[in-house]
Amino acid sequence: MRTVLITGASSGIGQACATVLAADSNYRLLLCARRLQRLEELKESLLEQHPSCEIFCFELDVRDRASVEQTFANLPDDWNNIDVLINNAGLSQGLNAIQEGDTGDWDRMIDTNVKGLLYVTKYAEPLMRSSENAHIVNIGSIAGKEVYPNGNVYCATKHAVDALTKAMRIDLLEKGIRVSSIDPGMVETEFSEVRFKGDKELAKNVYKGLTPLSGTDIAEIIAFILSRPAHVNINDLLVMPTAQATATIVKRDS
Ligand code: NDP
Ligand code: 8X3
Secondary structure: OEEEEEEOOOOHHHHHHHHHHHOOOOEEEEEEEOOHHHHHHHHHHHHHHOOOOOEEEEEOOOOOHHHHHHHHHOOOHHHOOEOEEEEOOOOOOOOOOHHHOOHHHHHHHHHHHHHHHHHHHHHHHHHEOOOOOOEEEEEOOHHHOOOOOOOHHHHHHHHHHHHHHHHHHHHOOOOOOEEEEEEEOOEOOOHHHHHOOOOHHHHHHHOOOOOOEOHHHHHHHHHHHHOOOOOOOOOEEEEOOOOEOOOOOEOOOO
């Protein structure tokens, strides 16, 4: 039985990971995000489908260093051994040229996507047993492989995730923790709504005329990564919708 910690499990890819892994009796789930109510609703619905699945939810803002430290130091006794960490919490804010960028947006992206991922890794890692099951999966992005117009700071944060994944793989080698990353192209979640600050129309247009990936597509691939034998690590997987060739070149139905 592996205990999996998923950050940002209240929506999108994180929620899909919880849903896919809850269906597998090899996993028990530690779910966190800022919106605790959503996590509790997710837990209730997952337990209806999988009554024997063990799930523990807690509120966490990954940007709050002290709270991340406190939270992981004080998990209930039966939840303080973690096998798998899925560093998924993240967001984009705005889509502007640097010279027109909002510094508050920059702070939110850097604090969440880079510093938040580091805080969670630093304070959760001591709870990870050195075992063949130990695995960290970071959610990167095509934005960590390419830079696209107006994507500047978001792209920089995901390039940082790419670098940190490589760094973790080196630093955690001795402890035997596998480190993987998955880098999706367009996935239809709340991501664009958050980027465009609640503008549903703008968000919908991102996916207009093409079939984007779903959170479940990504979650199923993560489940595959986690299911490889102990001597196999998938370092990095770039996954795009068929209709998306690069970050900006897409084929839309007219
Ligand atoms: P969603 O907006 O649907 O989900 C984002 C999740 O992150 C939510 O559960 C949110 O929970 C959580 N989150 C955001 N800020 C914080 C915070 N400060 N502390 C804790 N949790 C936080 O988007 P996605 O599912 O698409 O995004 C998940 C990851 O996938 C992100 O890292 C994103 O960059 C990456 N990604 C997304 C792609 C896409 O096209 N959608 C493509 C490539 C990568 P809450 O608000 O409750 O805190
Ligand atoms: C999210 C996908 O292309 O908007 O990481 O950067 S993209």
